[in-house]
Amino acid sequence: MQRPGGRSARVRSAVHEAVIDLMEEHPWEEMSVPLVAERSGVHQATIYRRWGTMSALLNDVMIERFTTAGGVPDTGSLREDLLRYTAQVAESLEDGAVPLILRATVMEIRPGEVRQTSPAFQAREQQLQVMLDRAADRGEQVPTVEELLELLVAPLYFRALFTQPVPAKHVERLVDRLLDVLAHRVPGPD
Amino acid sequence: MQRPGGRSARVRSAVHEAVIDLMEEHPWEEMSVPLVAERSGVHQATIYRRWGTMSALLNDVMIERFTTAGGVPDTGSLREDLLRYTAQVAESLEDGAVPLILRATVMEIRPGEVRQTSPAFQAREQQLQVMLDRAADRGEQVPTVEELLELLVAPLYFRALFTQPVPAKHVERLVDRLLDVLAHRVPGPD
């Protein structure tokens, strides 16, 4: 018999909050369970028992943050929807905690395991599909979710992680490039 | 007076080799300096003195792997060059160790610090610029390095890290999309 409510829920959110706070102040190596315990007021042993490892905890924090993030825009125009959505993603990557939490996801990858889309991104993909379906119903030509990820989301994440973050102004350029690709679509293999 | 040769060089390569081996067998949390020490036959204290932390060591390994990787193709055709280069990148991401070592780079990012392109990617960008310059000299219309990163490299890395790896067959699709964008280029802000 599980007990997700009451005290457990309070402990959970206290720990999550502490993680996000600490992420913005400390480099990765300094992050530790004892540190999170002190900041959150939750005992070390409790954290070890519930999450096991630091990176599992970070992964949990990230999944929550992703899946509870605001829904997709619905402005009546695909281009406007894409602009807002992309701007949302870009903004979230500016936020100090997000790139850090993303690393947690990266670190959860196990060598040799069959790679699967992480739960967090699966939720995102479903949301995006809804947005594209709405546009298709209006008769607009729409990209696939894959194209959207490759042309909008991937560049943002790539630059956030490896080079320099994408300036907010470039969001429009990315969207227009996607729509351009759509208009002159290269015939692919069926 | 520094002494990069002889014993130091042997120690360095022994440690690097041990890191790469261990990366393919162990999840991140299990990686540690003592483990690398045992596998490489180099004493712990030596590793701590030379590299300081595990993630600094991993970062060092990755930089070496990136900068010594085979040069860029030179086939006389931009499209063919791009195909080969992209296939190279895709293949390296299939290799177990590369995504793992990539994480090391990700982890070296510090909160709040001014983000810069990591040394490893800087080297890559220079190599790519050479390739593009050659094509431009032949009179071909060429993308910028940035476009190349965003349209070819970013999707590969994104999928390797967060969703599913890109099948080798899709490399051609990515290249043709890039060339398509090039042909119908959206006028950008000057």
Next chain:
DNA sequence: TACCTAACGCAAGATATTTCGCGTTATGCT
């Protein structure tokens, strides 16, 4: 070849981490 000392090996000691047993709290169910 001989000298200087950078770089390493070794082992003990200092810190930091994770685990464990046991008593206490308070949730979910009847």
Next chain:
DNA sequence: AGCATAACGCGAAATATCTTGCGTTAGGTA
């Protein structure tokens, strides 16, 4: 309201990681 027990707090014990001082090995230069 009363009960069974999931979940937590606490502190000590067990591990693991990291540092330090000192003796030894072996590059680099004269």
